Amino acid sequence: MKKILIVEDEVELANNLSEILSNLDYKVASVVDNAPSALEFLEHNEVDLVLMDILINGDLDGIDLAYKIREGYDLPIVFSTAYSGTEYLERISSEIHEGYLLKPFSLESLKTAVFFGLKRHEEKKGKIRKSKGSLKIMDKGYLVPVPYTEVVYLKADGLYTKVYTKAKSYLVRDILKSFEDKLPEDQFIRVHKSYLVNISYIGSFNAKKINLGETSIPIRRGLYKELMEKLNV
Incomplete structure (x- = not known):
């Protein structure tokens, strides 16, 4: 009670x-x-x-x-x-x-x-x-816990997903949708069919692309307004 x-x-x-x-x-x-x-x-x-x-x-x-x-x-x-x-x-x-x-x-x-x-x-x-959790990634025979806060973005690559962190990247045998279900929705957003982005690393964006430091990622049509609301812009 x-x-x-x-x-x-x-x-x-x-x-x-x-x-x-x-x-x-x-x-x-x-x-x-x-x-x-x-x-x-x-x-x-x-x-x-x-x-x-x-x-x-x-x-x-x-x-x-x-x-x-x-x-x-x-x-x-x-x-x-x-x-x-x-x-x-x-x-x-x-x-x-x-x-x-x-x-x-x-x-x-x-x-x-x-x-x-x-x-x-x-x-x-x-x-x-x-949001305080981590992705468990197998890398060269070792299980690596990668904090969500360290993940910059993820990119679909067929049946694999490339996970890009501040330090390095990992190639994981799993589809992007699986990662989307695991990651906190208030911290990550699917900006394109092939990309999932940590909003903390978004430096700038317009209706066509998002800039994550030196990396530019295409943005799906119609997401600009949703992204503005997510970032409280």
């Missing part, structure tokens, strides 16, 4: 939230109304998610508290607030929360926000684990 810490200064609302979450098969670990109490509770207890109002008692508001939680804990945070003004939204980075619930909210919106808050956090952790 997932445990939730509620940070809410409206007593009646906090009680309602606690009852609703219990009925949704979550365990309410505790209810607090200020940042120091929340941090003290987290120091001695484990929870799976923090459901937090932006305006809480004390000198630190919910956004300040979220940043402090992120410094010491790997926890999903879902904000709940009656305020949608830009003065709050501009302070909220996507890196410090997994959901945003606008008051007054319905049972379904609360259920959805908590469910997807937990789910998004698991997906983030999965991506981090995957």
Whole structure:
């Protein structure tokens, strides 16, 4: 059963939230109304998610508290607030929360926000684990673990794939599609039927080609816009 810490200064609302979450098969670990109490509770207890109002008692508001939680804990945070003004939204980075619930909210919106808050956090952790992995490549009778971060690009060569790293290249008896399934999708992109590229090494590009240092790779038609979004350009 997932445990939730509620940070809410409206007593009646906090009680309602606690009852609703219990009925949704979550365990309410505790209810607090200020940042120091929340941090003290987290120091001695484990929870799976923090459901937090932006305006809480004390000198630190919910956004300040979220940043402090992120410094010491790997926890999903879902904000709940009656305020949608830009003065709050501009302070909220996507890196410090997994959901945003606008008051007054319905049972379904609360259920959805908590469910997807937990789910998004698991997906983030999965991506981090995957991006820290490595390709296992056989080279001259030895198994070589090549970190994903060292792979610059891969090129299809019939039933083989050439893997180009910063230091050297490897010829592997496996098709490019197989590598595409193994590599983290947020780090690599199929830019052409014959090429898979690590976006970290893209120096420049246009609608026809991508430059990876001294290497130029053709880009498939229609990918330019997708690549712009992937690189947050």
